[in-house]
Amino acid sequence: MSDAPTAPSATFVIFGALGDLARRLLIPALVNLARADLLKEDLALVGVSHHDIDDEQLRAALDEGVEDDANWQWLRSRIRYLKGDFADPAMYQGLGRQLAGNAIFYLATAPTFFGTVVNQLGDAGLLTETDGFRRVVIEKPFGTDLVSAQALNRQILSRASESQIYRIDHFLGKETVQNIMVTRFGNTMMEAVWNNRYVDHVQITAAEAVTVGTRGRFYDATGALRDMVPNHLFQLLAMIAMEPPISFDADAIRTEKEKVIAAILPIDPAEAIRGRYCSGSVAGKAVPAYLDEPDVDPASRTETFAALKLHVETWRWSGVPFYLRTGKALATRDTEIVVQFRDVPLALFQETVVDRLPPNRLVVQIQPDEGISLEFVVKRPGLVVNTAPVAMDFRYRDHFDVGHQTGYETLLYDVQSGDQTLFQRAAQIEGGWRAVQPLLDLWTQGTPEDYAAGSAGPESADALMHRSHRRWHHLG
Ligand SMILES: NC(=O)C1=CN([C@@H]2O[C@H](COP(=O)(O)OP(=O)(O)OC[C@H]3O[C@@H](n4cnc5c(N)ncnc54)[C@H](OP(=O)(O)O)[C@@H]3O)[C@@H](O)[C@H]2O)C=CC1
Numbered sequence: 150m151s152d153a154p155t156a157p158s159a160t161f162v163i164f165g166a167l168g169d170l171a172r173r174l175l176i177p178a179l180v181n182l183a184r185a186d187l188l189k190e191d192l193a194l195v196g197v198s199h200h201d202i203d204d205e206q207l208r209a210a211l212d213e214g215v216e217d218d219a220n221w222q223w224l225r226s227r228i229r230y231l232k233g234d235f236a237d238p239a240m241y242q243g244l245g246r247q248l249a250g251n252a253i254f255y256l257a258t259a260p261t262f263f264g265t266v267v268n269q270l271g272d273a274g275l276l277t278e279t280d281g282f283r284r285v286v287i288e289k290p291f292g293t294d295l296v297s298a299q300a301l302n303r304q305i306l307s308r309a310s311e312s313q314i315y316r317i318d319h320f321l322g323k324e325t326v327q328n329i330m331v332t333r334f335g336n337t338m339m340e341a342v343w344n345n346r347y348v349d350h351v352q353i354t355a356a357e358a359v360t361v362g363t364r365g366r367f368y369d370a371t372g373a374l375r376d377m378v379p380n381h382l383f384q385l386l387a388m389i390a391m392e393p394p395i396s397f398d399a400d401a402i403r404t405e406k407e408k409v410i411a412a413i414l415p416i417d418p419a420e421a422i423r424g425r426y427c428s429g430s431v432a433g434k435a436v437p438a439y440l441d442e443p444d445v446d447p448a449s450r451t452e453t454f455a456a457l458k459l460h461v462e463t464w465r466w467s468g469v470p471f472y473l474r475t476g477k478a479l480a481t482r483d484t485e486i487v488v489q490f491r492d493v494p495l496a497l498f499q500e501t502v503v504d505r506l507p508p509n510r511l512v513v514q515i516q517p518d519e520g521i522s523l524e525f526v527v528k529r530p531g532l533v534v535n536t537a538p539v540a541m542d543f544r545y546r547d548h549f550d551v552g553h554q555t556g557y558e559t560l561l562y563d564v565q566s567g568d569q570t571l572f573q574r575a576a577q578i579e580g581g582w583r584a585v586q587p588l589l590d591l592w593t594q595g596t597p598e599d600y601a602a603g604s605a606g607p608e609s610a611d612a613l614m615h616r617s618h619r620r621w622h623h624l625g
């Protein structure tokens with residue numbers, strides 16, 4: 150990160166500056182950028198919210214999320230507060246009086262405000278790029294289904310051009326996710342086997358040990374599928390399945406990712422399962438049932454776990470199933486991608502004690518303990534031929550000083566620099582919703598299958614794999 154040039158100066162306007170995202174992730178990420186000397190001296194930050202506080206109270210509210218005091222003091226002195234409602238035109242007039250030159254509007258607001266804020270910015274003339282750039286960062290979830298995402302895209306694009314819009318997916322800010330492209334396209338040996346001739350299937354897992362906690366209101370209206378699948382998990386899938394771009398240019402990369410997402414067939418509900426945690430314990434700590442969490446409707450049908458099989462109909466991937474799963478209150482936190490290779494064509498060792506060889510797997514560990522390992526088979530020492538599965542392991546921490554990054558550093562820096570590589574175009578978002586729409590339609594009925602908090606998810610998730618004689622990679 151520190152090899153990069155300082156980003157152009159700009160005023161950051163954070164709508165929702167007192168919220169969880171701003172406090173826990175955005176401000177610490179800006180502090181990390183300040184430490185890496187990537188922010189200009191004249192950077193300014195305006196925090197917007199409807200609470201009745203002043204500049205100093207906003208700064209004090211943000212104090213607790215930050216550990217690096219020296220760089221926090223640098224940023225802190227550049228923060229101002231603007232009180233106002235997101236729907237109030239007068240607030241935007243006031244904001245306009247504070248802005249000159251480049252501005253970045255970060256919508257750290259509930260998704261219901263995305264359209265409102267962009268409309269208001271447009272009405273107030275704040276999106277006109279006369280004396281500098283005007284960029285809008287839009288959080289997820291972007292819409293709640295295909296129709297609402299299309300409507301939101303239409304609305305936003307009636308006020309700003311695509312080049313001004315940065316639809317963020319924070320998974321793309323993670324080092325290991327960005328490394329997928331380098332691993333794939335920087336190593337000849339990968340590309341040679343990266344296709345349906347050699348790959349049996351791909352598994353993408355985002356398991357979380359945390360429960361919905363205090364986010365019951367948001368989560369109960371959203372569920373595991375909307376929260377994680379068409380956005381974060383599809384972004385991981387796109388990194389794994391995309392064709393090599395013609396250059397490392399933002400448009401070239403986004404075009405290839407868009408093509409992959411467009412090639413995902415609508416998911417067959419018979420190949421998807423949903424679950425909901427009931428009481429149990431995670432890492433020795435008692436966890437209540439989802440239905441007993443604060444702000445969750447006791448009659449809720451919302452899933453806290455989703456697993457599915459999907460197909461990417463491209464020349465490279467036709468016939469290779471992709472299995473995705475995600476959930477809360479699971480045994481451990483584990484975000485990983487497993488590329489499992491086909492069995493060897495001839496079982497040479499069938500006359501020996503070895504009856505079946507374990508498969509080769511490439512495991513990309515996104516978090517925690519970021520790294521990549523290659524599982525393969527060797528001969529176990531001894532007089533008879535016997536085999537043993539082993540792994541070649543690359544751990545980031547063994548080679549690099551990874552420090553404590555939030556994942557938002559790269560993304561905020563890229564917005565300032567005008568690099569849209571890691572942001573999604575309208576079609577990508579709509580493609581994601583199109584693929585999961587059959588599940589959204591059906592899951593309005595029935596209820597999810599229970600799983601114990603602290604387990605690996607519902608039994609049907611295992612059955613989904615067993616049907617095709619496969620199994621999930623172990624969690625953790
Ligand atoms: N938190 C996270 O870890 C992540 C969040 N996101 C996304 O980021 C966005 C923000 O999430 P999060 O920070 O958790 O949300 P919060 O609800 O914590 O923050 C939103 C803030 O906006 C304020 N607010 C609400 N209504 C108005 C209004 N009409 N006018 C002015 N201010 C208002 C809220 O005040 P009040 O105190 O009254 O609620 C709150 O301070 C969401 O889209 C979310 O999906 C994405 C990834 C991770």
Ligand SMILES: O=C1O[C@H](COP(=O)(O)O)[C@@H](O)[C@H](O)[C@H]1O
Nearest residue numbers: 289319320357376377484516556
């Ligand atoms: O966007 C979201 O992501 C988090 C998981 O992100 P991570 O970086 O902690 O892996 C998830 O907990 C949350 O529900 C979802 O809204």
